[in-house]
Amino acid sequence: xxxxxxxxxxxxxxxxxxxxxxxxxxxxxxxxxxxxxxxxxxxxxxxxxxxxxxxxxxxxxxxxxxxxxxxxxxxxxxxxx
Numbered sequence: 001x002x003x004x005x006x007x008x009x010x011x012x013x014x015x016x017x018x019x020x021x022x023x024x025x026x027x028x029x030x031x032x033x034x035x036x037x038x039x040x041x042x043x044x045x046x047x048x049x050x051x052x053x054x055x056x057x058x059x060x061x062x063x064x065x066x067x068x069x070x071x072x073x074x075x076x077x078x079x080x081x
Contacts, residue, residue, distance in 0.1 A: 005068045005075075011049040013075055018042035018055070045075050054078040 002016040018041070039060045046053045056074050059065060066074075 001063075003063055003071070005071050007072050007075070009049075011047045011051060013045045013047055013072070015043055015045040015056075015071065015075075018044050045071075051079065 002014045004012055004014050006012045040057050041060050041062070043056045043058045043062060044053055045056060054075055056078055058074065062071075
């Protein structure tokens with residue numbers, strides 16, 4: 001399920017785990033995992049406006065452990081890389 005956050009410029013970002021729309025097969029779950037030891041996943045955030053999508057490495061519990069502000073902070077950092 002996608003999580004949406006809106007930044008100060010009014011851009012709504014829709015974030016979800018990479019490969020989430022495919023299937024729950026072990027291969028897709030493994031493809032989304034960045035580092036098993038750190039328990040991190042690839043998360044893709046797509047903007048409603050003209051900005052580019054960003055790919056973030058976040059903890060597997062990012063949907064509940066990250067505040068909107070923290071998620072927007074990660075997006076901002078990775079936009080400029």
